[in-house]
Amino acid sequence: MDTTIRLTQYAVGGGCACKVPPGELERIVSGLPGGKADGDLLVGIEHGDDAAVVRIDGDRAIVATADFFTPVVDNAYDWGRIAATNALSDVYAMGGEPIVAVNLLAWPRDRIPFDLAAEVLRGGADVCAAAGCHLAGGHSIDDPEPKYGLAVTGLADPRRLLRNDRGKAGTPLTLTKPLGLGVLNNRHKATGEVFDQAVAVMTTLNREASIAAVAAGAVCATDVTGFGLLGHLLKLIRASEVSAEIDAAAVPYLDGARDALAAGFVPGGSRRNLDWVRPAVTSALPDDELLLLADAQTSGGLLVAGELPGHPVIGRLTATDGQPRISVH
Known part of the structure; x- marks a missing residue:
């Protein structure tokens, strides 16, 4: 072979x-x-x-x-x-x-x-x-x-589903895998460099995170894949008729992700994601930071409305005045 x-x-x-x-x-x-x-x-x-x-x-x-x-x-x-x-x-x-x-x-x-x-x-x-x-x-x-x-x-169990339309204002948001898969995979495609840390994350099942979320009584979640964290969060808050706040400093990233971004290895899908969510995002952060938050993930983690032990809380759902928005700070 x-x-x-x-x-x-x-x-x-x-x-x-x-x-x-x-x-x-x-x-x-x-x-x-x-x-x-x-x-x-x-x-x-x-x-x-x-x-x-x-x-x-x-x-x-x-x-x-x-x-x-x-x-x-x-x-x-x-x-x-x-x-x-x-x-x-x-x-x-x-x-x-x-x-x-x-x-x-x-x-x-x-x-x-x-x-x-x-x-x-x-x-x-x-x-x-x-x-x-x-x-x-x-x-x-x-x-x-x-x-x-x-x-x-x-x-x-139909009574214990995780859905993207069940989010409630005041609920914390937990992310179960680090971001940065898109830029690292794009660097791999361009250069042939192998990023074992990215492969390890992409081959980790979300089974344990799902079981933990259901056991904790969570009713709202989505996985973070091709539309990036911001894209999947936007779909969630629109479905749930709430808004959201994201603490960018609390979001975990894979080693090498920021270097790949700085070197220009940004997938076209990540840029399209940011363009799509931008009208709903309020932030004073630079575009590079927002690009990472919109980075197109492959086999990413779960974004859960609720707290899960061992995983970082990266923000919360908030009340909306009828126009769901994402505040990133």
Whole structure:
């Protein structure tokens, strides 16, 4: 197997930074028929939550999601692990437990040896095994760009869901993983430098954080991925009809993130995120600081309305006068 192939060079974007910009996505999805919460469909498309949720009976609900993306690192096995961890995160972000997943694979068979695809799938399988989630089959296509992810089905208690529309003013905000993945991954793509600290964060399951949030009685959360901390927070406060304050000094960052920012390794997705949230943000901080807060994360942590032991409180939800805003200081 050729380990010199740099997978990131076969894709225009990388990881969750290749998401469709949030503003464009909302405009398209808002015009679609159906999909809105009604009856046993507890969570639909209205607020862009992390997964759909359908009630089965009084204490069981199905959590359904799909997530895939282009290579975020050059190592095929690590990319598989990262993509699978990220896909499972959508279930954890809803307070659920993943039960079964299927692979989603796109591969340029005439450009990259198919043996590397086996390494990607092996990485995904190892993550699912660690999560106690069955992985069975899936779907593959021949595609000019490599892409990988999972469609995941989980279970949750419908009375103890974590949702992005249940935030209450006065509740602290907790972040369970450091930021900076976007700029470090972009530096990796440009230079080939390997950032083990970023890979370690992206392959850490959000399972324990989800369990802790549900046990603490939290009812509002989201995961922080392609729209950055500010983007996902904006979706949360709009859905919950509250505002928010962020203490920038309390936000944790990965080693090397600020150096990567200073060297100019900012993904286009991070800049688009900041452009999208800027009308709702009040801050005297420089744009570089706001860019880090809007940095497009891949397989990031949970943003929980509530306090979780061992994780930093980075702000709080506040009352709004009808126009949800984010104050960053």
